[in-house]
Amino acid sequence: MVGRARSAPSDPAAGNGHGPGPSRRIPEATVARLPVYLRSLVEAAEARITTISSERLAELAGVNAAKVRKDLSHLGSYGTRGVGYDVELLLFHVSRILGLTRDRGVVIVGVGYLGHALANYRGFSARGFRVRALVDADRAKVGERVGGLVVRHLDELGVIISGEDVAIGVVATPAAAAQDVADRLVEAGVRSILNFAPVLLTVPEGVSVRKVDLSIELQILSFYQQRHLADAVLGPAPDVAESTSAAPARR
Amino acid sequence: MVGRARSAPSDPAAGNGHGPGPSRRIPEATVARLPVYLRSLVEAAEARITTISSERLAELAGVNAAKVRKDLSHLGSYGTRGVGYDVELLLFHVSRILGLTRDRGVVIVGVGYLGHALANYRGFSARGFRVRALVDADRAKVGERVGGLVVRHLDELGVIISGEDVAIGVVATPAAAAQDVADRLVEAGVRSILNFAPVLLTVPEGVSVRKVDLSIELQILSFYQQRHLADAVLGPAPDVAESTSAAPARR
DNA sequence: GTTTGTGAACCACTTCACAGCC
C-alpha cells in the first residue's frame, strides 16, 4: 500500500544488526505484520506470559513460524535460542520500530456516520492515537459535539493542524470531496492519510496514503464465494482447499 | 488476505482462454485489483467514454499499464490491438468474474457506531450488496430502527440467514464477541465474512475472511512517518524517494 | 533437547520488451 522506493545500497542509516536502533530496511510485508504481532504480544503480556516462542506467536498472529522469525530478525536479534522471545522486550522494540512511543494526533475530516463511528472508536487511544479534532465542510454540523469534541469547519484545517500537533489525517468524506480534503491536509503539512472514500487519492511524493474500501472488500469476497460455488458444482480439483487469512493451516 | 491453496495442475474448471466463462486460476493480487478497475470503468462509462487503453485505465486505477494488461488477460482476451478495450464489454466481464451479476445479501452483526455507519452506507447497494438484516446481542437495541431495518437479536441469526438469502456476514462487534459471532455465522451457512473487530478469526476451511483493522492501518502509517522523519534528520540516501499507493510514479 | 537466526530454494507477482494484430 505504502510504496517505498528502495534507497541506494549504501544506506547511511543502516545499523549493525543487533544493537539498539533500527537496523536495515524493513520489508513492506513485514511492516504490515508488525501491528499484528504487537497485538498478540499485548495479549500474551496481559496473560502474564513472560517468554514466547516464534511457534506460539505465529499461532496467535495467524502466520507461519518461519515468517515470524524472519520478520523479527529485521528488527534486530531480540530472541534467545532454545528459549524464545522475552514478551516485554519484544513489545518494547516492536512499538519503538512502529513509532508508537510517542502519541500521534489525528484529525478526522467528515462527520457523517463513519466519522461518528471513528470519533467514538476506543481502539485508537489504546495505541497512542489521539483524535484531536473533527472537521466538516457542512456548517450545519459545525459546533455539534461528537465523542467529546466539537466539530469545526473545514476551512480551519490549517490552523487546527499546526495548533494541535496533528500527524495523521483521516478522510471520511463522500468520494467527491476526498481529493480536495487530501489536498488541504497535505497543504497543511500532514504526511500520513487514511482514506475511507472510494476514490484514488493523488498526493505528492513523501506523503503516505492507506485506503480502506468496504465495497472493494465485499467484491473480493464475492469473487471467492462465486468461485467456491463453481468448485462445488464442477467438483473440486483433487487437492483444492480454500483457506483464510485467519486459518494458517494450508495443509 | 483470502488465502487459496493452489489446486492440482490438472484443473478441471480451466477454460480455453478467450471464450466466455472464467478461464484459468486468477492470481490473488489480480482479484484484489479488479474492483479498482471496475470503479474506473464505471467512471469512464459515466463520462461517455466507449473505448479505453490499458495506459488510461492504469492511470485511473493508480497502477502501471503492463499490470493492467496482464491482469485483464487473466479474464480472457477482451481488448483490441491498436484500439484498446471496449468499456461496456470490459465492465460486463469484470462484473461477471467478480460475481456481481447477482445481488448478494449481507447481514451486519453489531449495531454500535460502526454498525450504524455500515447500515447507512450507500456504497453497498451500488455494487449489488443488499443489507438484509441487522443483528445485535444487546436486547436493548433489538427493535430499534436503523437505516430502514429493524434490529433483531443475535439468537435469530440462523433463521435470518436461511430466510433472507444472506451470503456475507459483517462482524462489527467488540473484539471479545467476534469469534463467537463468526462461529454462529459459519454455523448458519455463511462462507464469507468481513471482520472489523481487532482479533484473528478462526474459521473452517472453505470460509473466507477479510479483515479491516483501523488501528493496524494507523500503525503502519506511523511506521512510515517515523522513518520519514529519520530520513529528514539524517539526510536521505542518494536516491531515496517515498511514494504512495496513490502515486504510481516511482521515477 | 529446544528454539533462534539465516542462507538457499522456491514461489508469486511485477515489469520489460516485443511479436502479433488492428
Add this chain to the structure above:
DNA sequence: GGCTGTGAAGTGGTTCACAAAC
C-alpha cells in the same frame, strides 16, 4: 503507427532446513 497479449527477466516475499546458541 498504435495498442494488446505474453514470454522472459527481474524483484520481493515465503518457506525450508539447518548450523549456532542456549
